[in-house]
Amino acid sequence: MSARRTVGRLGAAARLTGVRALAAAAAGLDSAVGGRSTAALPAGAEIVALAAMHRFRARVDAARRRVPGLRLDRHGIPHVFGTGVDVWRGLGFATAAARLFQMDLVRRRAAGRSSELLGPDLAEQDARQRPLGFACYAERIVAALSADQRQMLDAYAEGVNQLLRAAVPWEYAVLGRAPEPWRPADSVLVVQDLFQQLTDPAVDSLEAAFADAPVPHGRGTGLTGEPLTDAVAADRLRAALRGARGGGAPVPPEPAVGSNGWVLAADRTAVGGPLLANDIHLPLGSPGPLFFVRLTVDARPAHGFALPGVPALVAGANADVSWGLTRLCGRTARRLPAAAAPLLCDRTEELAGTNRTVRVRLAVAGPVLPDGSVLRWTALDPEAVDFGLARLVTARSVPEACEIARTSGAPPTSLLVADAAGRTGWAPAGRLLAADSEKLVPAADVPQVLDPDSGLLVAANQDLGVLLPDGSPVTVNAYPDARARRITALLDSRRDWRPAGLFGVQYDADAAFFRPWAELFARHAHSRPRARAALLAWDGTAGTGARGLHLLALAHDLARQEILAPLSASSSGTPGLTPPSLSGLDDELAELVREEDPSLLPAGHTSWPAFLSWCVEAADRYLTQILGPNAADLPWGRVNRARLRHPLAGRLPRLARLIEPPGTPLAGCTQSVSVAAGGFGAAMRMVADPAAGTLWANWPGGQTADPLDPGHRALLADWVGGRARRLPLPAEPSTVTEPDRTGAP
Template identity: 35%
Template sequence: MNRSARSFLASALVSLAAAGCAPGALRSPSPRTDGATTLAGLDQAVTVTSDRLGIPTIHAASRQDAIRALGYLTARDRLFQMDLLRRSSGGRLAEILGRELLEADTQQRRYGVERAAKAILARLPQGQRAALDAYAEGVNAYLRSAEALPLEFRELGYRPEPWRPEDSVLIELSMFQALGGSEDVERSRTVLSHSLPPNVTAFLFEGTDPYTKALLGAQAAASPPLPREELRALVSRGRGARTAVLSAAAGEAPPGSNGWAVAGSRTRDGRAILANDMHLDLGVPNVWYRAELRYGDTELAGVVLPGMPVLVVGTNGHVAWGLTNLDADVMDLVQIEVNPERPDEYRTPSGWRRFDVAQEAIKVRGEPDVAAPVRATIWGPVASRPLLGRQVAVRWTALDPEAVDFGLLEMDRVRSLEEAARALNAAGGPPCNALLADRSGRVAWTITGRIPRRRGFDGALSLPWADGRAGWDGFVPPPQLPRVVDPPSGFVVNANHRMPLGEGAPALGGEYANGYRAYRITERLRAARPVTEADMFQLQLDTRTEFFDFYRDLALRVLTEAAVSPRPALAEARAALEAWDGRAEASGIGLPLLTRFRRVLADEVFAAWLDTSRAADPTLELSLTDIDTPLQRALSERSPDLVPAPEGGWDAFVLSALEKAAAEVKRQHGGRPLDRLAWGAVSQVKIAHPLGVTPELGALLNMPVEPLPGCGFCVRLAAGTLGASERLVVSPGRESDGILHMPGGQSGDPSSPHYRDQQRAWVDGRPLPFSAGPAESTLTLSPDRAERRAPRGDQPARP
C-alpha cells in the first residue's frame, strides 16, 4: 500500500473504529498452533513446529505441500493484512471503508492493476502457477476451518472472499508501488525541462552526490557547471513571498534498504556473511512474516510477504540473498496526440486508433456504486492528470505481463553464486539490487527484475511515441544485466546508491538515494577484519551521520562571523549545534535543529529557483531525491545572488533561516531550549495498526511510541514511519550463528503472545536468533480427500 493510500485509510478508519470497535471486543478464539487438522489438496502429511516466538518450521515432502501449509499458516496469523493488501492493490478499499478511499481506489482502477494481475497470472510458467494455486488452497483451507475471523473483519462487518491465485499477483504489484512506483519524478523533470534553461536542469538533476562520487572513483561523471548567471536571473525575478515547491518527501529517505556481503577472506574461518535490512513503511503487523520451509533436500529460512508463496530474502543453506531497492526507471509517461476531429482517437505509429474505454464500478460502503471511466492506449492506461496540458499514458513494467513473475521461487534450488545470479536475473518483479553470499565463502552483487530497453530516448522526460522513433524494445536480456562477483575488496555493498556498472552496461535509473549510507558502510568494512555476524549486526545499528556536517559548519561559520549576542535565539542555536556529537542517538543534542535548518534552506532556495516552473505548472511539487548536491554547491559560493537573500546579504540569509528553524523546532516541542532538546523527542517509533486510530484502540493495537536512534541519513535508518522492517545477518550453512529480528511479532492477533514479542529487541537493537528455536508446539496437517463446501463470499458491510 502506497503512502497516499495509507493516509486515506487512516482518515476512513477514525470514524469506523470509534463507532464500531470497543476495546473489550478485541478477544478472539486463539487459532490452532498444535494438535491435528486436515488441509485439502495435500499429497502427504505436513508437520509444523513453532518456537517461542511463534516462528513456524514447515516439514513437508514437496514444495507444493510446503507452500499449501505456508498459505494456511500465513492466513492463520495475518489474514486481515493479506486482505487489505489485495484490496488496496486492486482498488477495492472503499467497499469496506467508505468514500474516503474512493480516490485511492479510482487510481488503482485507472491503472488497471486487477486486469494486469489476471494477465500476468495467465502467462506464468506452469511451476509458478502451481505454487500460487497451492498457496491459495492453503489460505482457503484456513478460511473454511477457522472458528472465528480476526477482529478486524468482525468490527468492519464483512467476511473475506476466498483467496485467488491472482491475489498473490496483486500483492506483488503492491510492492512496485511501495518501492517508488510513481509518476512524480518524470512529471517534475518534464515541467522543469520546459521552464528552465538546459544547464539549470542539468545542475538540478546531476544525481551523483559527493559520497557516491567517492565510491565510484574514476567512474564518476564530472559535475555539470554551476549555472551562476542563470540562477541569479531566476532569483532576481521576484524577491517577494514564494510558495514552497519541494514535496514533503523531496530530499528525504525513500523506501530502500542496506545490504552487503563479506567474503570468506575477511572472516576468521572463511565463511561469507550476508547482512540485509530492508527499509519500508512500518505498520502492525509487520510487513514480513518469518518462516522456515523444509522439503526434500531443501531448507529455506528467512522472511516472506504475507499473500505471496516466496521467500523474499534469506538462505537455502547453500546461498544467502538479500535485496535493496534499485530505484530503477521502469515507468514512462507517453504524450498522447488526440485526433482534433475525433477525440475518441489518438495517434499511434500505425495511424489513428480508438482509446480502449471501460467503466469500472467501484463499490462504496453504505452508498451506491461509483462509475469510474477508464481509458487505455497501446502503451498503457491514460493517467488521471494531464502533463503540461497534454494527456499522457503510463508505460510501466508493473502492468506488463512479460515483466512480472514469481521467479524468486527458483532460489530454493540454487547451489552456487552463478546459479543464484542467473535465477535472480531471470526473475520478474520490482527491480532490486541483490546481494549474495555462498557456502564456499564467495560474494556477489547483481540485480533482479525487468529493465526496459529504450529506443530513441533515455526515459528522463515525457515524450510522444506516435511516430515510432521513441519506445520500448522489450527488456534487457538477463545475461546482460550487471554483476560484480568476488571483488578484490572482499565485500559488496548497496544502500540504494548508484553502483559502478562499467562500460557498456545498460542504464538502470537516475533517482538514486544519497550515497552516505553506502559510504559509511564501505568505510567501516574496509577497517574491519576479521568480521563476525555480531560485527555486521552492530554495523546495521550505526548512527554516525557526517551527512549533516555541511549544515552545522555553515551555521557555525556564520554565527562566528556575525554579532549574535543581541539575538538570544541564535546564541541558543549555537550552543545546540556545538553540542552535537555527529551521531543520531536518542539522547543527542543539536540534530533536531540541524535537520530543520537544512529543510528551511532547501525550501527557500528551491522556491526562488523554481518560481518560473511553478508558474508553468501551479501544481508542481518537486519530488527530487537528491536536493543536497545542488543546494550545497550553491551555498558553498556564499553569494547572496544565488539565494533569496534579504537586506544584509549572505549572512543575513543564513541567520534568518537558522532563526526560522529554531523557532519552528521550539514551537513544535513546547518551547524547550534547543540545547536541551534531545533527538529522541523528534525521532520516535510510531508503528500503528490500521484500526489503532483512537487513543483507546491505539493503546491496545499499536506498538508503544518511544525514542528511536537513527535518522534518514544513518546506516540505522529511522525517518518517521520509515525504518528497518527487518535486520538479517546470516552465513549460508551456519544459520545457527545468524541474527534476525523485526518490529512487532509474527501474529496479527492482539491477544496473541506473538503480537509484539519481537518489538522490544528491535527497538533496543538486540539480536534474536536467525533460526527458529526449539519447538514449543506442533501442528500436523493431514490430507483431506473429501469434497469441501466452498467458503462464503463477502457479506454486506454493516451500516
Template identity: 30%
Template structure:
C-alpha cells in the first residue's frame, strides 16, 4: 500500500501546485496600487491616489490626461464589466461565452448598435472625440500593464479584446437598453388593448392616477370614472390563461432625485440628493472618482461616480454645480405600422413603394460556427419581431437609432458655472433622456430633461401610445426640439424639486414628453411630502429621505383587508387569526422583519392579478405581457374594487367579496409554500439583496467568492428607499456644491471588480446598513504615479 500512499501524496502535491499557480495568476491580475508605471500617451505625469476604501483621486495637468488616467484605472479594476457592457449592446456576447448567449445577441442585433456607433464617431465634435481617444488609449494601456489577464478570462479561456472608440459609445447604448427597455412593445400591447375594448373602457384602463400625483408644478389630472356599461367580454373571461400576470408598477425603471434651494438648505446652501435605481450586481455599475486638472479657465476639481467604459463624470459636483439624474419614463419611441406589398419586400411611404433594406449581421460564437442574421430596415427604423396584422409590419422609430441620441455633450457639465449653464448643456445631450436636477453654489436649483427630444408632427398625445400608419406623411418626426423648447423649471417658488419616474409636469410640456410608462406617483408623493414636512434640511436630512421605507402607499389596501375582507366569519372559517394579527401590527413599513407588510403586498398583487387575468391572457396570446401595456393596474383595479359592481366582475368569481377572499387565500398559500410558514414570511426573507456576479450565475460554486453579502433589505418600489428583489439604489449621493466635504456618497459593493482586491466589498456594509460615507475621498492610502 506504500505505492498508493505515494501516489495520493503526489496527486495532492499536484493539486496544491495547481492551486498555488491559480492563486499566483489571480494575484498577478490585481491592479498595482503604489509605485510608478508608464503611460506613453500622457503629456505630463499624473497620479492615481486611492483612500482606504479604494475611492480614486486622479490628478493630472489637463482634462485629456485625466481621461487617460481614468481609462487606465477603469481597465485595471473593471475591464470584464466593461467588456460585458459593450458586448451586450452590440450583440456580441456569444463570441465570449458561447451559444447560450445567442438569443440575447439576436435581440440586440436588431438595433445594429456597433454599426451606429462607428458611423457616429465620424460626426463627433473634435473636443468630444479627443476626450474619447484619450480615454481609449488609457484603457488599453491599463489592460496591457496588468501582469495577467483579469480572472474571468481564465475561467472562460479567452483573451480580452482591446478597447476601441466605438466600444465607449456601445456602453452608452447599453444604458438605452436598460432605461428604455420596452423598445416598442408597449405601443404594440397598448394598441391591442385599444382595439379590444370600447373607447370609454380604454380611457378608464389607461388613465394616470388621480390619487397618486406629485408633479413638480402641482398640476393634476382628473380621474376617469368606471364606465357606465358592463365590463367588456374580453376583460371578463380569460381565453388564454396568463403565465406572467405581473403588474406594470414592478417595471423597475426607477430612480429618485430631489433638491432644496438656499431657503431650505442648512446654512443657506442648495443641496442635491440623487439615488439611481438599477439592477444590482457584483461589481456594481458605478465607480467613484475625484478628478483634478487645470486649463485656461483655471483649476477644476470634480467628484462623483463614473461609468466604467466612459470618460465622463455621470453624476456629482464640480464645486459650483451639482447634478443628478432619474429616468424620465417618458415616450422616446414610436411604432410605425408599415403597409407592405404582396411580396413583403416594399412598404408604402409618401404614396410610393420603397424597398426594405436588408442588412446581414454576422454573430461570432465561441466554440461554434458563426451565425448570420438578416435585419430588415425601413426609413423609420428596423422591423420588429412582433406579429402584425396581415399586410403590415411594425418598425421602431427610436431616439437611440439617431445621431442626435448619442454624443459626449455631458462632458460640459463638469465645468458648468451655474444652474442656467447646466440646463443649457443638458438639452440635446446624447444619452437616454433623463430628469436632470441641478443645484449651484449660489443656492439655486433647477430641472430639465437631459437628452434629445423628438419634434413630433401630426400626432396627439394619444397617438404616441399605439402603432401608427405614417405612409401618407402626416405623422412623422421633424427633427429634434431646440434647447429653448425643452421643458424646464428653474428657481421654483417652493424652493424644492423632486423626480421619481412619474409624471413631472402638466400642460404642453407633458404632451411633448409623453407617457413611456410613468411610475404610479406614490414614491414621488412621499418624497414631496417629506420635503415639505420641514423648513430646512442638511445632508443628513436628505439622506434620511433616501432611506424612508414607510409603507404609506399600501395603507389603503391594509384598511381594505381589515375592514372589508378579514371579517370575523371569514377569519374563523379559514383559520386566519394569525394572518389578521400580522396585518394589524407589522404592515406600517417595508422592514426586513415585517410579516404584515409582505401579507398586504402579496394580497394586493393577487387581487389585481385576478382582476386583470383576462387582459393578461389577451396580450400573452400575442407574444407580450401585461407589463408591456401602458397602464398602471393600481388605478383602474382599485376603482373597480371600490365600485364593486356585479357587471364589472371577472367571470371566474360570483362576487367581489369572493374575489378578495380568494386573493387572501391564494397569496397566503404561495407565501407559506415559499417560506415554510406564515411567521417565516417576512419581507426580508422575500426581498434579499442578491448581488450576484455574472459568472457565479453560471457556476454557483463560485458564489461565496464572487457575490456580495446578502441580507433581507428594507424598502420597496412605492417608497423612497427602493429595493425590490435585487433592484435598488445603485448609489446614494447627497451634496451641496462648494461644500463637498459635508456630502455623502455610497455605492453597493466596492470599487474593484477583482475578488482578491481589498476594495471588492469596500462600501457594501455601509450601503446595506444605510450608513453615510464621505462624498470626497479620505486620506490617501496608495499612490500610483503614471509617467509619459
C-alpha cells in the first residue's frame, strides 16, 4: 500500500476519532457550523468587529422592548408568551437576536451558497451541495404545508425580519455584506440540513451487497432493554465480503454519532413518577447548535431546546409531558431508474465569486445523480417534511405525543416521552420508506411502544428490534449497540434513580467497545514496543487521563476501512453522499479477524498478523508525525478537546479568544455514552421530571453569539464539568424567574 494512500485514510479516520484536534487550527479544518476561513483580515477588522458588536447589542436591546410578550433573563434565555402566532413571531425575533448569523450559515450550507458569504474556500462544498436542489424542494415543501403550519412559518419569518430591520449582527460588518431577509423556505432548509446530518441516502446501495436481504444488525440491545441476536450476522458478513472480493473503495471512518435517550417508569425511580433523559449530539460550534427557550402558548407554559431557524422544540417539557429525540437509523432513500419522474429543471448554475459552474438536474422525485438515476429521499418530499412536531409544546399525554410523532414529517428520530400521569412511550418521528418500494410507510402502520413491561425505553441509535407490519425492521444499518448496552446495564443496576444519577449516566466514559481490538492489536504490535505498551496500559475508558485510546481508535478505524472496502457503495463522486459505514457489525468484524481467514485478508497484505501490525504501525507513525515522539503515551484529554469553532475566528485572530472558547479536555469518545470527538459532542443534556415539569440541563457555551453578552459562555464550565441547571416551568409573564444554579440536580 502506498504511503500517500495510507496517510489519506488515516487523516479521514483521525478527524472523527478526535486525534487531529491538536492540529485542527494548523490544518484549517472546516468548522462544523458551516465553513471556516483562515485568511486573516487587516488589523482594522477587529476594530470594526468590536464597534459592530456594541452597536448591534444596543439596537437589539432597544428593539426587544417593542416586541410584545418577550422577556429575557440574565443568561439570555427568552420567554415568549401570547397566542400561537404571536409566540412564533416573538420566538423568531428572539432567536435571530441571538443566532441570526448561525441561521444564515445553515440555510446557505443546505442550499450550496456558503461561498457567497464566506468566500471561495467553500466553493468545493457548494459544488457538491448545489446539485441536490434543496432550495428548489424547500419551495415545493412550503407550498404543500397546511394552512396553520404556513401561518406559523410566516409569523416566525416576520419575527426574524423585524430584528433585521432594527439591527444587523456584527459578523456582517466584518464581511462587508448585508443579510438577506428570512423566508419560510429558509426554515425548511434548516430542517433539510438536519436531514443531511441524520440520514443515510446511500444505504440502499449497501443493502444490495447482502443479496437482497436486510442488512444484518448483529448483536444488540433492543428498545425495551432486551438483548437482540442476529445468529447469522457474522456468516452473512463473511459471505458478502467473499462475494465482493476484488474491488471497492474504503468505507468511511466510524461516524461520530451519539444521541441518547431513555425513559424510566415510576417503579424504577425514587421521585414517585417517571424520569426522562436525553442528550442530543451534533456538530458543535460557537455558539452551540441548539437554543434554550421558554414559551407560554395560550396560557400553557413549556420550555426546551429549539433548532435555530425552526419554530419547534426538539426536546423539552410542558406541564403534562416531557419529550426528547434521538437519531433513528431508518430507511429514508432509494435510487430510482433514470426515467422515474419528469424533470423540474436542467440547468447550469454559477458559483458566485468563482469561475466554476455546476449542473443541476432535478426531477419531481429527487435530484438526478451523475449515473442518471434519481435519488428518492424523504428530505425532499413534501409528504415527509413538515412542522407537525411543533404541536408537542401543547401535548397533554404520552399517547397524544406519540400520535403527533407518527404523523409528522421530520428527519427520522426516536421520540421518547413521559407524562405527569406516569405513562411512558416511544414512537418514530418522521416518515420512513417502505422496505420494498419508494412509497412512504402509512402513518397508521408506524409502530409505537407504550408503557412496556420492562419499565425501560432506551434509544441510542442502535437497532431497536421493532418491526413494521410487513415484518421489516424499523431500523436499518444502525450504529453499534455499545452505548445502548452500557446505558441499559447502568439503569438496571438500581431502581431508585433520581435526576442527579441520570445526569451522571450521560457523562459515562466507558469505552469497552474497543476492548476486543485492543487485544488483537497488542498481540501483533511487537514491532512498535512503545505503542504496544500503550495498548496494554489502556484502562478501558475514554477518561481524560486514559492512555493509548487515541492510538487504538485510529488503528481500529483504519482496519475497518481496509477490511470492509469491498462492500463500499458505488457512491463516490455522487454529490452529498458517502458510502454507509456498516458500523453496527463491529463485534462480528472482530470475530472474523480472529478467525484469520486468508480469503478475507485485505488486498496488499500477506497475513492477518502482518495486517494488524501494519495498522498499529501506520497509526503510530501518523500520530508521531502530528503530536511528537511521545504520541503513544499522551493522555486522551490531550488529544480529545472541545473545539467550539466560530467561522470568523481565523479572520479575526486578535479577537479569536473573545469569539471562540479555548479547547478544553473532554472525556468520552465515539463509542462511549458521552460521545465526544473534537468538533462533535453533546449539544444539550437534559433530565426531565414530568410530574414537576422541571428540567435539569446544560449545553455548550451559552445562548448568544454576541461575545460581549454575559451569557455568551455562561454554561461552558457546567457542560465540561458535568453540572446541571435546574430549570422550572416558566412562571407567569409578570414574574419571570431566574434559573437556579445548582452543582447537581
